Amino acid sequence: MAFSFFGGIHPKENKRYACDRQVQDFPEPDILVIPMAQHIGAPCKPLVKKGDVVTMGQKIGDNQGLCVPVHASVSGKVKAVEPRPHTSGTMVMSVVIENDHLDTLCEDIQPRTQEEVEKLTAEELMNIIREAGIVGMGGATFPTHVKLSSGLGKVDTIIVNVSECEPFIVADDRLCQEYPAEMISGLKIVMKILGLNKAHIAMEDNKPAAAKALKAKLDPKEGIVLDILPAKYPQGAEKQLIYAVTGKEVPSGGLPAAVGCAVFNSATCKAIHDAVYLGMPLIRRIVTVSGDICMEPKNLMVPIGVSFNELLEAVGTRENPYKVLSGGPMMGAAQYDLAVPVIKGSNAVTILGIKNKYAVVQSRCIRCGKCIDACPMGLMPVLMYKSTYTSDPEEMKSVHMLDCIECGCCAYTCPASVPLVLAFRAAKQRIRDAAAKK
């Protein structure tokens, strides 16, 4: 049974630009820049140096603690190990590889038969997932082996997230249409690790072709249920999706495991299949390159490390882009340097034209309360904004600032164009800085 979470909005979907475009292999460029930070947690330390020869899929960075390794997405020669621009807006230590276009595969990459996979224990599977560098590919980039190990014995409901509620983005939609068997196979591995015999695949009702492709591969005896949910933004946010599927509310500050749930992105499931069956680490992903000024929006299978500049060239634009976002227009991050590379969490590059530049005439809050109705977290954005005047971390915390998921629903509905999300992002950072100082 599907539940409707509180609040939310219905922005123009704009998925028509790319939803019918088949995934195409992106031609490998001559130079790839592979950042050492592509996940939440400790960045990797480079394992290679300038002049080294690397093979495709070779581990080139790793670290202890909350970390997953990164791998070379092509074979070639290391041209540099140095800080390079990153989608986070910072400079990040990166390995720059000069592609030899030979695609020499790393000898560690060995496929496994079904029989071999069946013999693997949960521990061994989690280790394979870690060594393959798999993270949440919907954008969260949390290391998947950690999510799995921390869910052992606590999780009774697995949900695969195919909501993809952000406008323009159709990467997961295409993945489910074109790789349904691999996605389901990865999900079965997750079920085996967590010791569960049932799972949900949650999809919004605007993806009929993907739903049909999955249904054709699902066996009712295998315990996997496809839940079709009415489209509403931000259904893809973990807490909202859990409520929509189970009716359970994740408590403030809590993790999904607190209500027995674990959510995995559909691309993450396919990456798990590739790692376990093909022995292939996460070195490629589907990226939707779309926007209102694209000549030919595309869904591309892109090696990690390809620059945004190269993706823009691949789709062509009718005018100079006004804004290029890593992600979608609601939660994506505008990029100031298009030399930034595609990383594991890059599900989309959204290219917007000048017509999206409108003069934002910010006025005073008129106390209309629209932001409160829109907030899917049940927060009071108008009071949260007022608390930011004080700069007092305790006061900002008292209005549940840290529960804000920065979805932008409040700012989207605000008739006074109050820059709510910007203020909340800064306030959350101030609270964290104050906690760190203590």
Ligand code: SF4
């Ligand atoms: S950005 Fe934060 S406050 Fe605004 S609607 Fe989303 S969760 Fe609520």
Ligand code: SF4
């Ligand atoms: S929507 Fe904007 S104007 Fe209305 S109460 Fe919220 S902040 Fe104020």
